[in-house]
């Protein structure tokens with residue numbers, strides 16, 4: 001049994017976007033202020049807000065569509081570890097963009113999605129709050145990166161070492177018939 | 180009222196009392212209550228900044244509005260563009276070049292009453308060594324024994340060479356910058 005088509009598309013779309021937003025965040029941060037830096041900051045924020053909305057959609061989808069159960073060949077502690085890791089990943093997919101959004105407001109630059117849709121400033125401009133939220137954003141990102149690596153390695157281990165079908169459930173196969 | 184204003188007030192009162200022809204006038208600027216701010220757009224984001232140090236001399240007689248005059252001087256180093264990285268950048272040569280041009284000025288040239296409490300104030304605005312003629316509508320409100328002069332003036336930054344070189348890209352920082360002033364004056368004669 002596979003994940004639904006919608007779940008698969010959302011999963012890989014979000015993965016792709018964080019693989020762009022993450023290095024972009026590290027790179028842009030080092031640049032001296034220039035028009036390019038301002039553009040990259042905006043693109044980073046737009047991509048991040050897109051991750052946020054797609055993650056909300058994923059959560060909505062996840063609560064209405066039970067993922068296929070793991071095969072009983074997988075030990076109970078591994079099943080539990082996988083479940084906890086997935087919840088944490090969802091939490092970070094929300095917390096990372098939210099921390100970025102709040103940080104931007106604290107630094108004095110509102111977030112306007114694609115230059116069109118303004119997100120309200122939930123905190124006032126405040127230098128020390130901005131610095132704090134920047135550290136929070138970085139810390140959450142490092143946690144996210146660590147979990148993504150573990151998540152990826154676990155998938156690869158199941159595929160190449162255990163030889164089971166866990167990882168292929170998140171890919172399209174000709175067996176996919178559901179939504 | 181701080182001692183500084185009190186001294187100012189007294190000096191001005193004495194000076195003006197000696198000029199018998201002087202009618203009702205509003206002069207001393209209440210710096211703490213007055214604001215000089217500006218709005219602009221950066222990457223589609225509405226931004227707000229302000230100046231913390233500026234002086235203004237305003238002479239206004241409600242009975243003879245056309246004789247009014249105004250003069251501003253803005254300490255450009257006191258600028259806050261709305262975010263801290265921008266505050267280092269704005270002082271540089273491509274932007275305001277404050278080491279060469281530390282102040283901006285406005286001098287009124289002609290004042291026309293529009294209605295009871297609005298004036299069209301025509302004058303010369305000098306920023307970064309460039310002088311351009313501008314006209315701003317000015318609203319006058321009386322509040323207690325203070326008189327408030329407020330209004331806004333849109334300018335195009337490139338006309339004053341504000342943001343040169345790479346920064347002349349108007350898709351990043353838009354050309355139009357609106358200056359908003361809210362000047363509270365006391366000292367009624």
Ligand code: HEM
Nearest residue numbers: 018021022025026029045048049051097100101111138141
């Ligand atoms: C999945 C979403 C996101 C990821 C993976 C991500 C990742 C990162 C990373 C790795 C950095 C570098 C941190 C540092 O070096 O200090 C960064 C910086 C930054 N992020 Fe994000 N981010 C995301 C979403 C957002 C959102 C939604 C916003 C704002 C709306 C945002 C705003 C920022 C800002 C302003 C910085 C620069 C901090 C600075 O230079 O002071 N991020 N991001």
